[in-house]
Amino acid sequence: MRTWVPIQAIWISFLWTSAQTLPELEAVRTERPPVVDGFLEPLWEGAAVAGDFRILGTGKPASQETRVYLLYDDDSLYVAFRCREDRMGDIRARVRRHDGRVWEDDCVEVFLAPFPDTSLYFHFLVNVLGTRREEMGRDARWGMHWRAAVWKGEGEWTAEMAIPFRELGLTSEVGGTWRANFCREEYPHGELSTWSPCRKSFHEPESFGTISGLRLDFAGMARWTLSVGIARLDSALGVLREELSPKLYPSETRLAVQICRAKKELALVREGLRRSRTRRQVGIREARYRALAEELPRLEREVALALLARKVPGERRTLGYALCRESPMVKVRPDRPYRGEPADTLRLYAARGEYEPAQVVVVAFGDSLRKVKAEISDLVGPGRIGGRNLDLRLVGFVRVREPSVGSYEEPGLFPDPLLPFEPFDLPRGEVRSLWLTVHVPEDARPGVYRGVLTVNPEDKPSTELPVVLRVWDFRIPRRPHLRNWFQVMPYWIVRWYGGKKREEMLGKFRMELLSHRASPLDVASPVVRVEGDSVRMDWSYFDREIEFYLEHGLTGFNVWWASVPGGWGGRVDKFEDEGERRISERILRETERHL
Structure with a gap:
């Protein structure tokens, strides 16, 4: 079923997100860290509080209230969520693997952008099972040690997080005011809600609110981050030097000198860092470190080339390739x-x-x-x-x-x-x-x-x-015994080749897949006509096309014309009304009879 969004609704959403003042929150220092067990102890009563969560895009108040509590000390930022829920029995809780697709469950999310460049931000998620995921932006390869726990009660669930500052790699640019957002994915009512207004996605750092009042030793944290980077870079340069040793070809002398020079300059940066006390002094060392770090990929490529050249027989090495x-x-x-x-x-x-x-x-x-x-x-x-x-x-x-x-x-x-x-x-x-x-x-x-x-x-x-x-x-048999499906997106075909060549190019792509024993997913469909509660289906085009592709090795196809919610292996749990469910059921039964 196609859902049409009125232009007025889109315009209202734009006005709301454009005119809304981005929220601010002043962090509260705690002398004692909270116990991260999911249960909100009385310590949180003195925390900074963020509420008034709104539905993503529309700005309407969320029906299920969410409140966020914020504390910090010299070591960590502590965030707690209280999520009201009048349908606790319907919450979605499936993902148990760390860094899994946590957003597909009921979960809460924290976005932190401590750097002046807000395109670099951190993202922390925890679902109702306590499963965690952390990202840098949308990049899940990044990881750090942080803690989270969840507690489920009557009509609500709560979550606690402890995010160590040192794990964030803070530099001399970072001060006591950060951009941030807090979000919730609630599945029983289908609500995506957010503290700071976002238009289309939670991943909109330009729409993040502000956390202020963080009084920390930022120069010390920047020194720690830089010292870790220096150690890693020094180790990488040492590995490259060892790879060229002990036998050094004449053509490699210049490369070896460059690596040794970089290590000496890095040692000077380390020595200067020991004497640095202010963020400005640390920033001077950061700039030199970054210049040396930017040279590492080139040196790595040069060493790889040198080692490969060693393996080429002498008479062929003179060719240079x-x-x-x-x-x-x-x-x-x-x-x-x-x-x-x-x-x-x-x-x-x-x-x-x-x-x-x-x-x-x-x-x-x-x-x-x-x-x-x-x-x-x-x-x-x-x-x-x-x-x-x-x-x-x-x-x-x-x-x-x-x-x-x-x-x-x-x-x-x-x-x-x-x-x-x-x-x-x-x-x-x-x-x-x-x-x-x-x-x-x-x-x-x-x-x-x-x-x-x-x-x-x-x-x-x-x-x-x-x-x-x-x-x-x-x-090799033309039709594989293992069923498989690969999708060719008509949208991209049209964008690249134009609408007039849509069918021609779709056919070529499908045949290319089949020649390699890979089955295209959507090759044909019947004409479905729905009038009231009656369904009529014309199978003539489908039968002709599907017979052709079956002869060329097709192993299966998608019954997308039934318009079943939660397709692609999902759960059928959200029909708009009973009539829609009956129509989909009749289409599926007629498809089953025909096939």
């Missing part, structure tokens, strides 16, 4: 050190009817390469595999500024599209992946096939990499 075989499961990122092994042979194994990929990494460890070409010969053995059964492509990259939820990768350049091959330039110190896909025909004779992958820069001699393919004496 190498070919490395890498698993297709490895994402070779151009902005990260590459520590591959030079390849002498590219070996592949496949059954008849199988697509087998191989990744070859070109590494310019000595000189830049211009207009690099590459080609793959036919594979010859008991028969010949060539033509359209050999596909050589260039791996392209996309810049990821914010990793996906649950990703443990750093932002930056990620290999993603397989581009038609064109000659490319490769600056010194960089890498580029070639992607070879071999499709073994279903009637290929088993045995060993041989060929050559040739890489030919315009300004360097070419390199030939032998390719050996062993074809096994059995055929």
Whole structure:
């Protein structure tokens, strides 16, 4: 069922969030830390209190009251929540794994932005089971030691958090006023409520309120943060120096000197930090430390290149580049050190009817390469595999500024599209992946096939990499026994190719998936007509399309036309009314009969 939001409601929401004064809260110091057990002791009666939670986007008061209590001491910030709930039996409590999808349960959230740049903020969540999650922004790879506990009572549940200041990595820029927000996800009534007004998401640091009155030794905390950073950087530089030792090639002398110089400068920063007493003095040392830390990725890449060059045989080392075989499961990122092994042979194994990929990494460890070409010969053995059964492509990259939820990768350049091959330039110190896909025909004779992958820069001699393919004496079935589904989003197809090519490109993407034994999710649907309580369904288009895709290996499809809430494996628990439930039930029963 499609829900239409009146323009007036959107306009009212905009006016509310635009005109609303961001709330302020003055923190209260405590001489004794609270016991973090979830039960709110009398100590919290003297805390700063935040209330008046409003529904996200609309500004309407939440029906389920939430109050937040704030205390602090020299070590930690203490936050407590009192969450009223008139349907305690319906609260959602499923997630038990630390750093799991806690927001899918009834939970409370704390956002802290202590730095002048509010785009850098911390996010703490705890659900009614006491399961915790912490993020830096939306990045769950970040972690720290903090405590939380929950207590459930009659008509309410309460939560307590203790967030150590030292774990936040506070710098000399941080003072006694922070931006912050407190939020709650309440599932029995479907309410997302917030202390400071947000338009579309809790993750809106520009909409955070203010916590003031934090009287702490911020210079001491900045010294602690910087001392930890110096120790880590010194250790990393030491590892790089050890990797180049004890045998040092003449071409590596300059690199070794740069690493030793960085360590000496870092020692001076450490010595200066010992004498620093004010935030300004610490800030001077922070600036020099950051400059040295920014050099570390370059030094790491240079050391990786030097170690790889050592592994290249002498006569080939003079070429200034190498070919490395890498698993297709490895994402070779151009902005990260590459520590591959030079390849002498590219070996592949496949059954008849199988697509087998191989990744070859070109590494310019000595000189830049211009207009690099590459080609793959036919594979010859008991028969010949060539033509359209050999596909050589260039791996392209996309810049990821914010990793996906649950990703443990750093932002930056990620290999993603397989581009038609064109000659490319490769600056010194960089890498580029070639992607070879071999499709073994279903009637290929088993045995060993041989060929050559040739890489030919315009300004360097070419390199030939032998390719050996062993074809096994059995055929991969066209339809896999393991059901799978992959979604091709029509929205993105239209955005990239235009509406006129929607069906054509959808068909191509679906067939590409099926050729690799992957099933597209939404390939066809019946025409559903609902008049009152009656349902009529025309299956002619669906039958024609689904039969075609089944013949090409489709293993399943999504029955999205039933409009069931909580789809994608979710719980069916929120129909708008009884009539809607009956309509969905009839559509499902008719679909079951037809199939």
